[in-house]
Amino acid sequence: MAGNIFLGILFGLFNTIQLHLAKGMERYGIDIFSRDKSLKEKGKKPLIYVIGVILNYTLFIYQILGNAFSTATVFSSVFGIGVIILMIFSKYVLKEKIQKIEYIGAILIIIGTIVVGYTLFELEIYYQDIGLNQSNINWVNFIIVMIIFSGIFIVFLFFSAKTTIAVS
Structure with missing residues (x-):
C-alpha cells in the first residue's frame, strides 16, 4: 500500500506543478500580448x-x-506545493516581487503538506490494521464539521469586508 501512496503523491505533484506552471505561462503570454x-x-x-x-x-x-x-x-494532499512552484516562476520569469509574508506562507504550505501526507499514511496503516474500509464515513460528523467551517468562513468574510485586510 505504501507504494500506491507514493504513486498517488507523485502523480499529485506532477498534476499540481503542471497546473500552476500552465497558469503562469498563460499569464506570461497575456503579459507579452499587452506590451508593445x-x-x-x-x-x-x-x-x-x-x-x-x-x-x-x-x-x-x-x-x-x-x-x-x-x-x-x-x-x-500535495496540491499546495504547486503554489510554491508558481511563486518561484513568478519571481524569476514574471519578475514579481515576493514579500516576506509570502515566504512565510510557502513554509507553512510545506509544513502543512508534510503533516497531511504523514497523517494520510498513518490512517492508511490504521485502516488496514483494523480492517476498516476508507469509504465508510460518518456523515453526521462530516456535516457538523462542514457547518462549523462554513460559519468560520462567513465570519472571516464579514471581517474582511469591514477592514482593508483581504482574507480570501
Whole structure:
C-alpha cells in the first residue's frame, strides 16, 4: 500500500506543478500580448500562451493515474506545493516581487503538506490494521464539521469586508 501512496503523491505533484506552471505561462503570454515589443518577441506570444493552455487541458491524465493507484485524498494532499512552484516562476520569469509574508506562507504550505501526507499514511496503516474500509464515513460528523467551517468562513468574510485586510 505504501507504494500506491507514493504513486498517488507523485502523480499529485506532477498534476499540481503542471497546473500552476500552465497558469503562469498563460499569464506570461497575456503579459507579452499587452506590451508593445519587437517583432522577434511577437512570435513568442502565441507559443507561450498555447503551451500553457495545452498543459492546462492535459491535467486529467495525472488525475486518472493518481486515482488509479491511490485515493483522491492522497492525490490532492500535495496540491499546495504547486503554489510554491508558481511563486518561484513568478519571481524569476514574471519578475514579481515576493514579500516576506509570502515566504512565510510557502513554509507553512510545506509544513502543512508534510503533516497531511504523514497523517494520510498513518490512517492508511490504521485502516488496514483494523480492517476498516476508507469509504465508510460518518456523515453526521462530516456535516457538523462542514457547518462549523462554513460559519468560520462567513465570519472571516464579514471581517474582511469591514477592514482593508483581504482574507480570501
